[in-house]
Amino acid sequence: MAGSSKPWLQGPASGIARFTGGPAFLMRQHPIPPVTEPMQYRAIGLVEGTYVPTEADTLTRGHLRSADGVEIEAVLLGRVLSLVKRHLSLEQPHLWVVYPRSRDEEKLHLQVVGIWEPSTLATEEPDLVDSLPEGDGYFSVRGELIFTRPETNDVVVKIRQQPRADGSRPQPFKLQLKGSIPLEHLRHFVALDLRRSGQQLELEHFEVIGALPQRSDRRGGGGGGKRPQRRPAAAK
Numbered sequence: 001m002a003g004s005s006k007p008w009l010q011g012p013a014s015g016i017a018r019f020t021g022g023p024a025f026l027m028r029q030h031p032i033p034p035v036t037e038p039m040q041y042r043a044i045g046l047v048e049g050t051y052v053p054t055e056a057d058t059l060t061r062g063h064l065r066s067a068d069g070v071e072i073e074a075v076l077l078g079r080v081l082s083l084v085k086r087h088l089s090l091e092q093p094h095l096w097v098v099y100p101r102s103r104d105e106e107k108l109h110l111q112v113v114g115i116w117e118p119s120t121l122a123t124e125e126p127d128l129v130d131s132l133p134e135g136d137g138y139f140s141v142r143g144e145l146i147f148t149r150p151e152t153n154d155v156v157v158k159i160r161q162q163p164r165a166d167g168s169r170p171q172p173f174k175l176q177l178k179g180s181i182p183l184e185h186l187r188h189f190v191a192l193d194l195r196r197s198g199q200q201l202e203l204e205h206f207e208v209i210g211a212l213p214q215r216s217d218r219r220g221g222g223g224g225g226k227r228p229q230r231r232p233a234a235a236k
Contacts, residue, residue, distance in 0.1 A: 046135075046138050047095075050090065062075075062076075066196075072110055074098070074112050087121060138195060141201070144190075153180055178202045
C-alpha cells in the first residue's frame with residue numbers, strides 16, 4: 001500500500017484540508033480521519049446525493065440534490081473537479097465529502113472536497129466499502145462556542161483555519177447550527193456531532209474540550225454572547 005495513491009481519500013480535516021493522496025493518508029480508512037490534537041479545529045461532513053451543475057459547461061458551481069429532495073448550494077474544489085470529470089457519472093448519486101459554510105441563516109453552503117466511493121475509485125482495496133457507520137448527513141464540527149441560546153436552539157461556532165502554503169492565514173469563519181448547549185460552555189472549545197436536516201445542521205451530541213483564553217472585553221456583559229451579524233453578500 002505504501003506506494004499507491006488515493007485521490008479519493010480525504011486529506012487533513014482541520015482547517016483547510018488538502019484533497020490529496022499519498023502514504024500519510026493511507027492509514028486513514030475513512031473520509032473523516034480521527035483528530036490528532038484535543039483542540040483541533042475542523043468542519044467536515046458527508047452528504048449523499050446527485051451533483052447538478054448550475055451551467056452545463058461549467059462544473060465548478062451547482063447544487064447537491066440530496067436523497068430527501070433538498071437542493072444545497074455547492075462548489076467543487078481542487079482535484080475533485082478533475083476526479084468528477086474523469087471517473088464519475090453525475091447522473092448517479094454519490095457520497096460527497098464536504099466542508100459546510102453558513103452564508104445565509106436559512107441555507108447551507110457546501111464546499112465539495114472529496115467522494116467516498118471505494119467500489120468505483122479504489123478497486124484495489126476490496127476491504128473498503130461504500131457505506132459508513134456515520135451515515136448520510138453526518139457532520140463533525142470542532143471549534144469555539146461563541147454564541148448559544150438554548151431557548152431557541154441557536155448555536156454559533158467559530159472555526160479557525162490552518163495557514164496556507166505561502167504562510168498567510170485565512171480568516172476564521174462561523175457556522176450557524178441548531179441545538180441546545182448550556183450558557184456556561186460559552187467561549188469553550190467544543191466538539192460537535194451533527195446531522196443535516198434540510199438546510200440546517202442539528203446537534204446530536206456535544207463534548208466540551210476545555211476553556212479558551214480570551215482577550216479582555218471592556219464592554220463587559222455575558223449572556224449568550226453577541227450573535228454574529230451578516231454582511232450583505234457582494235455582487236458577483
